[in-house]
Amino acid sequence: MADTADTxxxxxxxxxxxxxxxxxxxxxxxxxRAARLAxxxxxxxxxxxxxxxxxxxxxxxxxxxxxxGGDGRWGDLVAPSHTVxxxxxxxxxxxxxxxxxxxxAARVRTGPYEWSRMAGIQLGGRDH
Numbered sequence: 201m202a203d204t205a206d207t208x209x210x211x212x213x214x215x216x217x218x219x220x221x222x223x224x225x226x227x228x229x230x231x232x233r234a235a236r237l238a239x240x241x242x243x244x245x246x247x248x249x250x251x252x253x254x255x256x257x258x259x260x261x262x263x264x265x266x267x268x269g270g271d272g273r274w275g276d277l278v279a280p281s282h283t284v285x286x287x288x289x290x291x292x293x294x295x296x297x298x299x300x301x302x303x304x305a306a307r308v309r310t311g312p313y314e315w316s317r318m319a320g321i322q323l324g325g326r327d328h
Contacts, residue, residue: 230284237277237288241267245294248273254300255285265289266300272309 245251248269256264258278263285265277279285289296297304 230281230287233280234284234287234291237265237279237284238291240277241265241288241292241294244269244275245292250294252295252297252304253289254297254304255279255282255289256300257282267294268304268307272307274308 241251241253244267248271250270251267253265253267256266258264262278262280263282265279265285265288266274267276268274277288279288286296
C-alpha cells in the first residue's frame, strides 16, 4: 500500500486541501469592507469637525467603531471583525483611543433624541 500525501496547501477558510483561493477571496472582501467603512468614517469626520474613535469587540458579531466628532456629536459603525475595524480606522486616518472613557467620553454631546430614548427605556417606553 502506497502512502499518499496532499501536495496542495490547505485552504485557510475551510482547513481542507485546496488552492487557498477562499482565503484570498476573504482578504479581498475584508479589504472592500474596510474601505467602505473608512469612507463612512471620513464622511462623519468631515461633517463633524474631525473625529476620534474607539474600537471594541462585539464577540462573534464583530467589532463596534464608536466615533466622536470635534463638535461632540457621536455615532457608531459595526465591522464584521476587529481586524476589519482596525483597518478601516487606519485607512480613515483618525485617532483611535484605547478606551471609551475620560476625555473622549467627556466630549460626547447628547441631544433630545438620545435623552428621550434613555428616558423611554427607564420609564417603560414612549407615549404614543
